[in-house]
Amino acid sequence: MTTELRTPPRVSGGLSRRADRALRRASGAARGRRLLRHVLLILAAVVMLYPVLWMVAASLRPTDEIFRDPSLMLDDVDLSNYSDGWSALSHPFGVYLLNSMIVVIGSILGNLVSCSLAAYAFARLDFRGKRVWFAIMLVSIMLPVHVVIVPQYFIYSELHWVNTFIPLILPKLLATDAFFIFLMVQFIRGIPRQLDEAARIDGCGHLRIFAQVLLPLMVPALATTAIFTFIWVWSDFFTQLIFLTKPEKYTVPLAIRAFMDVSSGTNWGPMFAMSVVSLVPVFLVFLIGQRFLVRGIATTGGK
Amino acid sequence: MTARFRRTVAASALAAIAVLLTACADTTGSTSGEDGTITLTMTWWGNDTRLKNTRAIIDAFEQAHPDITIEPTYSDYSGYWDKLATQTAADDTPDIMQMDEIYLSTYAQQGVLLDLSALKDQFDLSGYPQSAIDSGSVDGTLYALASGAASYAFVANPGLFQKAGVEVPDDTTWTWDDFLALTKQLSEKGGGDYYGFASSFGYDEGSLRLWLREQGETLFDADGKVAASEDAVASFFDYLTQLVKNGSTPPASTLQEGQGVGLSETFLATNRVAVGSFWNSQLSALSDASGSPLQLLMLPESRGSDYLKPSSFWVGSGRTDHPEAVAQFIDFMVNSDEAADIQLTERGIPLNEDVRAHIAPKLSEVDRAAVEYMDGLELGDAEPVTPPNGSQLVPILSRYAEQVVFGKLSPDEAAAGFLRELKDAVANG
Known part of the structure; x- marks a missing residue:
């Protein structure tokens, strides 16, 4: 990457x-x-x-030929893997693509709203223990997912939210992706404070300063957040595995893994075909968003 | 905007989100509907072929038991254990679970599993050999019924034997020395295009367990302690060294690269060796992958030592609200002709001898060969159940096998180290 x-x-x-x-x-x-x-x-x-x-x-090859022939050249193009893979699991693959889309869009919206608000607070407000909280937030980046997943599962299971998309989206609404907060804090620090002060003299409160002065200037950072969230959530396997149980709620990474089996052999052909299908959205998003992504990274903290 | 107003806005926004989220929430776990219907959750690991079979079996079961609904979920093998561990920690285990032999005692001793002996009247166990029932029991309590079994076997590629001008030997009389000479000869004839023997032999549990049984020992004893002697394990590693030094196998580095790969990338499946070692139930998948006709051979000197490894079990959750329904489903899965007709040998060769006889005529030629191979074995006693944390066995073994293959450790050193580590792992279980 x-x-x-x-x-x-x-x-x-x-x-x-x-x-x-x-x-x-x-x-x-x-x-x-x-x-x-x-x-x-x-x-x-x-x-x-x-x-x-x-x-x-x-x-584009029959499954039994895949590992016997390592070359890139194809004798003949066999599209049957795509049709087989699309309908091989309990639901058409489109269902899994749609589920992934729902989770991804929810996560992007959640991260954009919550992380930018948290970043505003860390960059512009003065409150007690700000440095300590900031440090705690940064430390949370280093916490591996496996440490928090069991207590999380326990909470969501008590609330009967397992098997819904809530456990995947709700944390994003609570600004738990500290990396993006950090990214946006750095970005906001690069925006001159005089702009806020002018707005304040004109009678703006914090919300309006944030929404009308800073947010329009933060587009590159927001775009970076959106694109990274897309790629990370799209390819996330572990949390989706833990929280989604019913096949109709499965997302793309779970569906692709369902082709694999250690003992009786993996259905490689359809699995690769569906992997190609699942790469298309990521590829498109990157193609369209690349410009913003580069600007967003290049302008954070570098000034 | 006053501070109080802002706080009110924030509070009501949070409340609104909470209401929204609960509205679309869903409950899991077993439930009883108002009209007396029962819903059971069920989980397994496996690929899409298994998914299709299992769904068909569930449909058949639901038709026979209109008051029971099964809610399936599935994932791949490694994800399966992550998920099950998390669910168990949160006391939210599915009602019916597929279970692997190496995890059985771990879950049984945590008290997570349903005691099936108390539900014996729900099962027809007449078709089972005692060893099959023992293999699903921990400390004398029956927790698990095997979905099928497999036996450790050599798989030969007769096409490569023919190419080398070597006869496929008689597997009822051959010795380990014969095997060493035979595979050396095959490697020489292959001239680098193919070799005599290469597989996970030495790295996998099946080869070690069978080797020890041939020496009159077992890896674990009935109390879950490591029982193998250092001499026996050293002789195992010594044979592995001889295979490599002798040229029976590809060079150490090539052999090592072939470890831990999927079935269709193994040496035998890619037609690079004349003999490999696998579970007999994998014959059909191997034949498909290699595209060559393959043949099962008994391991040298294994008569009377062979054992059946349950390929997976069905277990129930100890906290299920409907133990009888769970028992009915498990019984349907392993003992009914309907279920057997659908899955044939996909979950291993059925241990229930009546069921095995029932499906025999319906099998493909390759699958029938695998069943006939198993019928022809002279079995020893059942292999004791792997103790908790015994799942560490394969990682530890393959690490020492690697050191042995590369000549970094002598067989004696490796045996001592392996046993020490395994004992530590099991003691901490």
């Missing part, structure tokens, strides 16, 4: 400058070097992409 995040601005910036210079000089040596650089970069890209390409190729 990090390579994908970092490379686009550096490469495009570097290349265009280099391209200008190359045009001006138009010397053969420079062109040769440029060619070499491209070839190397493309080779590196192929190496990085090989696992993904292999998965796509495997999804």
